[in-house]
Amino acid sequence: MIHNFNPGPAALPPEVIARVQAELPDYRGTGMSILEMSHRSKEYEAINAAAEAQLKALLGLGDEYRVLFMQGGASMQFALIPLNFLPAGGVAEYIVTGSWGEKAYEEAQRVGSVHLRASTAADGYRGLPNVEDCTPDANAAYLHITTNETIQGVQWPAELPLFGDVPLIADMSSDFLSRPFPATRFALMYAGAQKNLGPAGVTVVVIRQDLIERSRKDLPVIMRYATFAKNNSLYNTPPVFAVYMVHLVLEWIKDQGGLAAMAERNARKAALVYAAIDASEGFYSGHAVPSARSLMNVTFRLLSPDLEKQFLAEAKEAGMVGLAGHRSVGGIRASLYNAVSPESAAALAHFMQDFAKRYG
């Protein structure tokens, strides 16, 4: 058995993989695969509508929000957000707590005026900024945050500080649907599907209607959120298979007990791995300060790069894959997204204890 700790694309629920496999040759009696079907078919339109409804139900959102299925990954959102919501003469604000927020901030600078409201770069992205430093200017076009920094393993708490009254936009790529959170505080939230939601190829955007109405109208149509909203994400050919799989993963989350059940499961898994770090008397050192520790990406180092290589090699032999830290920072990273089982987290914690005993 393989324990999959990949950072994304990442583990998917085995029940979903089995369902996809069973339905692949003949999608619900149509005589063809979902891969061969028109995106204008009633079958696909039903999937598209169901996925939007399921997502809104999980988040407790009503008609004031739309769910859009887009392409280009979260990286495309880094550009589309300032293009749509940063008017000439306006200023957008960014809080940067890791590498992905940094990328979003840099991309926005290519579009218009951007202000760095707060950053934890000086401490190596280990923690969160002081809340007092996070209030945006009241005239800001929007405030952008990253709820979970996948590379550093730093996460905002689900109950975020109240940042102020400007539209709040969040990159939730690596912790979306991992826990309940006050979704109505956000004007726009987005996530590439390939961590908690499904396969790569679709980006889920949840956007408040008033933001759509306020967006710039002088952009190419394909770059406007309004186009996707008006056409129910069917302006052009959507990534049909990816949306279908998101639909199945959303059903799986609901069947497990929704976001509260995900939060309980994820907290339990992360606690096992962090406990192995904390009990190791410095053999393992966590990157994030304890108050900012991510429940999705547990990042830590060993005493030397050679020992980290040994750790990764032995982990692989024991069936644990995907544990190398991001190439920009090295070290070890265990990604514990929704579909990673508690058994996998327990196996990793056990392996860490054993490895520390042998090499410590």
Ligand code: PMP
């Ligand atoms: N934001 C975050 C928080 C991420 O983790 C990632 C991908 N690892 C991205 C953005 C970039 O996503 P994509 O590759 O889908 O463009």
